[in-house]
Amino acid sequence: MIHSTKKLALTGGYAAALALKQIEPDVMPVYPITPQTPIIETYAKFCADGEAETEMIEVESEHSAMSAAVGASAAGARTVTATSSQGLALMNEILYIASGMRLPILMLVSARALSAPLNIHGDHSDVMGARDAGWIQIFCENSQEVYDKTIIGMKLAEKVKLPVMVIMDGFNTSHSVENLEVLDDKTVKKFVGEYRPEKHLLDIENPVTYGALALQNVYFEFKIDQEEAMGKAADEYEKITGEYEKISGRKYGLFEKYKTKEAEKILVIAGSAAGTAKDAVDELRKKGEKVGLLKIELFRPFPYKEISAALKNAKEIIVMDRSLSSGSKPAIYSEVLCSMYNVSSIKTSSIVYGLGGRDVFKKQIEQILEGKFNGNYLT
């Protein structure tokens, strides 16, 4: 049954804070960085006004934010945080500890370029740098998705005992006001449920040791177990998005297929530019061009089999990445190539766009789909 919803106009940052408030986290360690600040400032105001009861910890660095999140989550608290760019890079060491300890921390990332040179604007360099850290990664196109996937992400993390990153594009989504529908508090509370960890540090009667030293005889097995959990996370994600559709009427999946039926050319893209790309696809479809779009949603774990099935009938696949993998192929392109390895007759190409907040326009995407753009960098 679809529950009563409210229509609002919010930035992605505010939408994230609102979803977090409805999730009712116990602890939220935070350190400010642009363009993540609207999330934590909005949340701090909720706390100041008595609308949220979360223990916010204003730590002295992102490294400590993630460290405190690890401590809080290991202590059995529902734990969330948010960051961007250099902050995510600084957290890197502890990202692996969070996932290795199987802690269900939820982190909003307002994705932004990495220094040097310094740039505070949106791209996916930060989150792609963390793609092998054992975190589930979910991309959002707009404020609505940020709101929905924050709720979905929390439930998923606690179900599969893995940390989850919900990713919005810095500024494009975090600071842009868009219309969205939100659920009422009760519905969200019931959907996410109460967090009841099996083991935690505050269970004095049953003391546990977190973060043991695992040597050559057991380390490997720990990592295999973790990888198996990651493998199963995609199924859980689909189950949870299915349940969410029932209460919200909004459907999410491993990825979104947009006009891919009988499409000869399919563009693959993640994040806010997918919205622009949909307009470009619409324009070209009007002209009779057989083009479509595949929007990445779940990036970790990557749904290779399903992506391959969704793309296998295309004659050409164009992947647009908003990050570079220096000395290698861009991240999404690499994964798509890997998916299509056994369907090798399809022409594939890679284009990097939007680094450091560079705008991408509908007309440019149309040119790409019409084969009028030659090059690897859409500058």
Add this chain to the structure above:
Amino acid sequence: MNKELTKHFAQGHSSCAGCGFPAAVRTILGEAKTPIVVANATGCLEVTSTIYPYSAWKVPYIHSAFENAAATISGVERAYKALYRKGKIKGRIKFIVFGGDGGTYDIGLQSLSGALERGHDFVYVCYDNGGYMNTGNQRSSATPYGAATETTPAGKESFGKMETRKNLMEIVNAHRVAYAAQANVAYLQDLKKKAKKALETEGPSFLNVFSPCQNNWKFPTSQYVNVAKLATETNFWPLYEISAIGGSAYGGENGKYKITHEPSQPKPIAEFLKTQGRFKHLFNEKNNPVIDRIQKMVNEEFARIVSLTGE
């Protein structure tokens, strides 16, 4: 082994014979009147007590990384506050961090400072063995002037570490924590009293515990108590406590320093230095001035502390 003694930290861990920290850990945890949760920085204590599938810890314990023990306990402590308020956890719990000098004076200084400033309810214990002993004896900012380590070896052009130790007690005191004390594993009664005060303090408190490393200081395993005793008998490691201005009055008047054990006749610093291989090179004739300098530094620092006691 004595059951009371191993109530929190079991026997069977793999620290070296003659290591200082097991006695310090047991003594401090033994003073807890409430349940406790421990966070530990990466280091000797952590690697020798948690080799999977074994753990020497009979209390809840978390090790995350090297530089973040104070940040980690910040999260644990706030989780406790949140869950206590919601009625999910009952009763008082106290939080304790153990970190070596590398994890405290150096790489963990920022997270320690942040946690002290935020006022979390925890005791931070630094077991100071004057260097990175777990990685094989490299210098830290706690390594004494003149000590030879693997990264500050003595040689034709070097008398070992050429910089003086960082004064961590003063850095901690600058945060105006309610209680900070310097203790020594060779003086367990004194350590007990200080642990009790630290645990009774509401908000952050700090203990800096002298903890010999027989392996890298190079002395016989049977001698750790004697070596540690000499550190205090020579005034190299004074036993004192500080109650901060605006802090609680444990251990003395606000803002005052109190020496808890003063040797009646301090021994010359050479008595301490000659017990350890790391200072052996100082007894070559050309390095005699270095010993004189160390003696001067020890005298000045002790006089400074005495002057702050108001006596």
